[in-house]
Amino acid sequence: MKRRKSRPVQLGGVTVGGDAPVSVQSMTNTDTRDAAATIAQIRRLVQAGCEIVRVAVPDREAARALSEIKKNITIPLVADIHFDYRLALAAIEAGVDGLRINPGNIGGRDKVAEVVKAAGRKKIPIRIGVNAGSLEKDLAGDGEITPEAMVESALRHIAILEDLNFFDIKISLKASDVPLMINAYRLLAGKVDYPLHVGVTEAGTVLRGSIKSAVGIGILLWEGIGDTIRVSLTGDPIQEVRAAYEILRALGLRRRGVEIISCPTCGRTQIDLINIACAVEDRLAGLDMPLRVAVMGCVVNGPGEARHADVGIAGGKGEGLIFRKGRVIRKVPEALLVEELVKEIDDLVNGRNRDEGF
Incomplete structure (x- = not known):
């Protein structure tokens, strides 16, 4: 696939766009005013591989918590601002690395100019976040949202910032309707060279949302469109990060952590493969070294798949x-398969670390 060329934007220590890898981000679902809880969740997200994190800033108390949050995390912090330009100014003063705003809904041009001036002074990028559910009234029409309307909304917001001589911009065009979202990004990608934040908004619960996101985000990435992604799920944001990496891994764009290859089971399976595969996945969730692990249920495909993996098992009757x-x-009994597989992986990881001088 050929990657769309975009101008790079620096978000703290992470480059978005240009030749940088597609970055993975998420958003906390804690109360931002509770700095301790928010910091704890961000640290868990970092362990899962999150590279950029966004927090909601609904009021002054949340804005005041940002400096404490920023001091205690290691990845770029983005403040999500709506309606009140003063919250954007407070977030900039607190030291955030980026803003997510809609220039059209935080006040008049003079208010936007204040935010842009402050952001420019501290080299803080602004993400213009267009959402199909909250388009301007003249673009929403009779309620049927079109890709053209979403792109027009984005271009209006871009023009506001460009007129103020601000170009440190990222853009998102999110919708819960996958074809609408895909077509909107495709249309905008040919009109501007700003980096694109790609995602399906309000995608749903973990299973449904991951599927919708994999389709929408995956198609665009395969076409070379997208510089940073968020998988939006109703659930623990840790699952967003894991789903994002699975999408990137499936497309050959990023490889982080363990890739588990497991068969769907059939009548030939004579071990409790489903529970074994789930147990292996849980045990290896915290390992960020790129490994391919095969968990196969029988000897038909098992040895072949395991042959292409770093380590794996192939089940027999009550053993593997x-x-x-x-x-x-x-060969080990079924009851010991998980433990023995994990031991083998530990040996492999420790051996690789020694070989690479870690």
Whole structure:
């Protein structure tokens, strides 16, 4: 795939756009006013691989918490602002790395100019976030939202910032309708060279939302469109980060953590593969070294798939074979498969660390 060319934007220590890898971000669902809870959640997100985090800033108390949050995290912090330009100014003063605003809804031109001047002084990028559910009245028409209307909204907001000589911009065009979102991004991608934040908004619960996001985000990334992504899910934001990396991994764009290859089971399966695969996934969730682990239920496809994995198992009747780089290591009872597989992975990881001088 050929990546769309976009101008790079610096968000703290993370480059978005240009030749930088597609970055993964999420948003906290804690009360931002509770700095301790928000910091704790961000740290868990970082462990999962989150590279940019956004927090809601609904009022002055939330804005006051931003400096404490910023001091205690290691990834760029983006403040999500609506309606009140003073919250954007407070967030900038608190040291955030980025803003998410709609220039058209935070006040008149003079108010926008104040925000832009403050952001420019501290080199803080602004993401223009267009959402199909909150378009301007003249663009929403009779309620049927079109890709053209979403793009027109984005271009209006872009023009406001450009007229103020501000170009440190990222853009998102989110919708819960996947075809609408895809077509809007496609249309905008040919009109501007700003980096694009891609996602399906209000995608749903973990299963449904991950599927909708994989389709929408995946199609665009395959077409070279997208510089940073968020998988929006109703649930623990940790799942957003995991889903994002699975999308990127499936497209060959990023490889982080363990890739588990497991078969869907069938009548030949003679071990409790479903629970074994889930247990392996849980045990390896915190390992960020890129490894391919095969968990296969029988000898038909098992040895072949395990041969292409760093380590894996292939089940038999009440037992399984442990493979490593395609070589059978040993046969173990079903009850010990998970533990023995994890031990083999520990040995592999520790050996790789030694070999690479870690």
